[in-house]
Amino acid sequence: MLRIYPLFRRFPMGYHSKTKPAGFFIAAAFIFCSAAALFAGGGGDTGGKSSKEISIAVFVPGVMSGSPIYEMLAEGVRKAGSEEPGAAVTVIEGGFNQAEWEPKLTALAATGSYDLIVSSNPSLPALASSVSVKFPKQKFLLLDGEISGNPMIYTMRYNQREQAYVAGYLAAMVAQEGKTGVGKTSRIGLLAGQEYPAMNTIMLPAYLEAAKAIDPAFEVDFRVVGNWYDAGKGAELASDMIRNKSAVILCVAGGANEGAVQAAAETGAKVIWYDTNGYAVRPGTVVGSAILRQDKAAYEQTRRFLDGTLPFGTAEIVGMKEGYVDFVEDDPNYIAAVSPGIREKQAALLSRLRSGELDLGE
Structure with a gap:
């Protein structure tokens, strides 16, 4: 079952119980909604509705609890929505079973209640494209994925080649x-929750x-x-990696990171955190944090939608130069855990990437 959290509206979403009489009330509701749609008029990227009528859904492919990257997603969309008088943002959790994501996303679009569905995951563009065939008027804003050419879908993919590279550079220096x-x-080691195209073709090669x-x-x-939540399995695999002389492990395994x-x-042994600032998770053990500024991306792109300037049908790729991918080097726990010589070399790499002097590709 979908878990739904209304973040601005305090009233139910308006579904009618099947036990209520249909007939006259359904017909009346249909006529009222048709008339409202007829006289609403307008067009544009916000669906032709006034700000008081704009409704945005955040579809979380997983759960919010223990998932900082999805917490940032919701935070960014909420912030943009709070700046638009009367706009409503609702968060829907899709759960860990990936086989259920498309049916749940389809059910969400089928309600016709949302002007925009926002989500973040490399698998979402393909799922949204499938849903778009059935509901061609539904707009999607998708982060951490890429697809172009669908006039109802905008995507922003992070340059995870850069993100994995800065992690691997530090890991090797610490191990050496x-x-x-x-x-x-x-x-050095890399612990992943699952194998997926970005991991196998971008992140792992860049790390190495x-x-x-x-x-x-x-x-x-x-x-x-094999999943994104089994801390016991994460601990088991990490222990074996350490026995096999992996001095530093990059953790990209969700809740399983805790075990590692x-x-x-x-x-x-040492750990490098991915996507969020993880130094406080275990000071002295976590020696690096290669992050995504997902809250910034979610806020700015939702703001573009509300302003009517989000370029649907396009796919953007952003990295360190644009400020969406980064490495946290000013945290006291990083400074305390990593020697000055290594920090100096890491800072030199980061400076070249941020300025655009060094281009690692996508």
Whole structure:
């Protein structure tokens, strides 16, 4: 079942119980809605409605609790909605079962209640395209994915090549320094929740490429949990990686990251956090945070929709130069955990990426 959280409206979404009489009331409702649609008029990217009528749904492909990246998504959309008098934002959780995402997204579009559906996940563009065939008037704003040519879908994909590269660069330097519980080594790890195209073709190769830029002898031990929540499995896999001399592990496994961090803390290995600032999760164990500024992206693109300037049908790719991908280097826990020499080299890499001097591609 969908879990729905109205963030501005305090009243129910308006579904009628099946036990109520149909007949006259359904006909009357149909006539009223038809008349309202007829006289609403207008067009444009906000669906031709006044700000008081604009309704936005945030579809979370997972759950909000324990998912900072989705919390940022909702936060950004909420902020934009709060600036538009009378606009309504509702968050719907799709749950962990990916097989249910498309049916739930279809059900959401079928209500006809939302001028815009916002979501974030590499798999969402394909799902939204399928839903769009059935409901061609539904507009979608999708982050962390890419598709172009559909006049009702706008996507913004983060340059995860840059994000994984800065993580791999730091991981290799820390491993090579030899001050972890594993000792000096030429092996680092990557723990993923699942395999998916961006992981296999962008993130993993970039992570390894960065490590080899430090020393061509570096190897990456790549492990997959199989889901995004099993902390026990995460701990088991991380422990095995550490036994096999992975001194630093990049964690991209959702809730399973907790197990990996625990395993690293118990052995003196180190962890690099992904998507959000994770230094406070375990100070001294988490030595890096390669982040996405998803709250910024969600706010700015929702704001463009409300202003009628969001370019539906297009796909944008953004990275460190644009300020949507970054690495947190001013956190006291980072400064305390990483030696000055390594921080200096990491800062030099970040400066070149932020300025656009270094282009890693997409």
